[in-house]
Amino acid sequence: MATKITKAKTTKKQPAKKESASFKSKLTRFLFKAVLWFFGTSLFFVVLFKFVPVPFTPLMVIRGIENKVTGKEIYFSHDWEPIENISINLQKAVIASEDGTFLVHNGFDFKAMQKAYKNNERGRRIKGGSTISQQTAKNIFLWQGRSYLRKGLEAYFTVLIELIWGKERIMEVYLNSIEMGNGVYGAQAATEHWYRKDASSLTKIQAAGIAAILPNPRKYSATSSSSYINNRKTKIVRVMNHIGTIKY
Template sequence: MATKKATKSKPATKTAPKTFWGKLRTFLFKLTLWFFGISIFLVIVFKFVPVPFTPLMAVRAIENSTEGKGLVCSHKWVPLEDISMNLQKAVVASEDGYFLKHNGFDFGAMQKAYSSNQKGRKLKGGSTISQQTAKNVFLWQGRSYVRKALEAYFTVLIELIWGKERIMEVYLNSIEMGDGVYGAEAASKIWFHKSAKDLSKYEAASIAAILPSPRKYKATNSSSYVERRKNKTLRVMRQVGTLHY
């Protein structure tokens, strides 16, 4: 009677435990994937959905709370067609003359800002409307290299996914335009007691003139410095022409 030989089963191979650096690499890789996935998802969502609040609004609320001030946050989203073309031209004239021509970055303005800062003059940023929008909606305030790198990343994303018209719409609805005042509609009501769609050229220039320091400057009863900015903005607005997004 034939006997079957017992076959020896091969011992299961054990995977070597991961080292600390291996675990760290895996964690960082997964974290990177999550960051790209969430960031792209948010940019796609905000292409269609109004931005309800920004990190700056939260920061200002915390600051006011710690300083014992009341919680003041005036913000109302309105579509771009309900924002005066005068204000759209005013922010282009004041903040980013090449908004419709660049792809998110004005390297000429950045070089001028760098040269001016190196000479010890008043600190300038050289940021475009696209960069300011990316910073206001997705990031915190500050001048660190990490934040600037993330700002560049989000700027590329919104330029690719949103386009100029949506960038302008989000910008004019989210930017700080006074102490606790965010967006064109709230600013128009606070400063001129009217809707954003009814702003005159001078009123639009008045709001655009305070954007570098909206909590320091006033759009009405302005200082001589702000009045000079208004007049300069008005002059440049005549050269902007029609905005074709």
């Protein structure tokens, strides 16, 4: 009697493998395009802002949203001035208070960062050790807060602006964009707000007053200041006196 021999059906896994490979290929292409887009876009804006005044910063937008959500009266002042119209006293004051090695470092002050890390580990007042270049990169291109992602992007943008902008442009953008009072951004707006005058005519002590409040410009006042701020002003002026001619 003849017996039928039946072949066992085998399941083909090839289509599933093809689908998996196709998904990985699409994901790789997407990530590659996203990275290219990020680098291209970031480079475009860094080059653009080398020549064009920065109209607003992420912090300005955030502050505006905060005020609307809380129902507070919105006060906003921001005027762009070329660096030649900003008193050399203010330039020296922010170097004295924020970044003593600004003119010579390549964007990072590793000694200051190490010192800040040790102080923070000991539970002392938190200090970032950020240079003016790093602060500018953060204020113009990024959000506030502390995270490894933001710090990594901050380092990336710091390298870019150091290479493409140079020191003078970094200082110009910094002095025109940072928060110098509640709703007050930039040297001209700050000088008008605190002293009712133009940024070009700031005296040493007035410039030191603005520089002294930068760690928390919404809390401190450049005029009728607390003893803490007055002490900072005195120290800043003392350091300013040792800064020679600024050569960018």
